[in-house]
Amino acid sequence: DIQMTQSPSSLSASVGDRVTITCRASQSILSYLSWYQQKPGKAPKLLIYATSSLQSGVPSRFSGSGSGTDFTLTISSLQPEDFATYFCQQSYSTPYTFGQGTKLEIK
Amino acid sequence: QVQLVQSGAVVKKPGASVKVSCKVSGYTLTELSMHWVRQAPGKGLEWMGGFDPDDGGTIHAQKFQGRVTMIEDSSTDTASMELSSLRSEDTAVYYCAIGGNLGLDYWGQGTLVTVSS
Numbered sequence: 001d002i003q004m005t006q007s008p009s010s011l012s013a014s015v016g017d018r019v020t021i022t023c024r025a026s027q028s029i030l031s032y033l034s035w036y037q038q039k040p041g042k043a044p045k046l047l048i049y050a051t052s053s054l055q056s057g058v059p060s061r062f063s064g065s066g067s068g069t070d071f072t073l074t075i076s077s078l079q080p081e082d083f084a085t086y087f088c089q090q091s092y093s094t095p096y097t098f099g100q101g102t103k104l105e106i107k
Numbered sequence: 108q109v110q111l112v113q114s115g116a117v118v119k120k121p122g123a124s125v126k127v128s129c130k131v132s133g134y135t136l137t138e139l140s141m142h143w144v145r146q147a148p149g150k151g152l153e154w155m156g157g158f159d160p161d162d163g164g165t166i167h168a169q170k171f172q173g174r175v176t177m178i179e180d181s182s183t184d185t186a187s188m189e190l191s192s193l194r195s196e197d198t199a200v201y202y203c204a205i206g207g208n209l210g211l212d213y214w215g216q217g218t219l220v221t222v223s224s
Contacts, residue, residue: 001169034210036152043202043217044144044152049210087152091208094159095168096142098152 006099023088032092111215124191129203
């Protein structure tokens with residue numbers, strides 16, 4: 001199975017900050033990497049697919065990059081509604097494993 | 108617009124089985140690739156299984172082999188996931204979700220399954 005490792009596991013930031021979350025795969029997954037946002041008590045929401053494609057309706061302050069084994073999610077200017085937990089997921093091969101999550105908290 | 112509506116929360120005893128259903132609307136189930144993901148309390152997301160693009164069938168994560176059954180009823184556009192031999196570690200919110208190589212873009216609201224004696 002492909003292991004996905006996210007860092008950091010938690011992050012404190014302020015409104016307006018630029019933040020970056022990284023995800024590393026244990027082997028190449030080409031560009032088959034998605035990012036999700038999850039708020040307490042809610043289902044995850046797809047933000048980015050295929051490494052850098054923004055899901056419809058997702059604000060442009062979210063962006064993704066990378067290829068192979070190393071990927072990043074960047075939020076250019078944090079808004080109050082962005083404080084949540086973020087997960088990466090590889091869909092290169094089954095099982096479609098997730099990273100362990102990054103909890104983004106208000107500083 | 109696809110909508111996924113799941114069955115309600117349940118409590119089961121260890122050793123029992125549970126069946127979670129996921130009703131699709133807006134599309135027919137045969138047009139979609141269904142997956143199941145679970146999340147233990149306070150933990151991360153765990154892909155359990157779903158549509159296998161390699162052969163068009165269903166594939167399960169190794170850890171659930173022999174315990175999980177995923178069924179799709181095209182007559183009612185309802186997918187179901189049955190997990191047997193439940194143990195306390197199976198206590199989780201179970202989600203159905205639609206998607207595949209380009210991510211899971213539609214999710215059900217989640218079904219809490221509590222395993223407790």
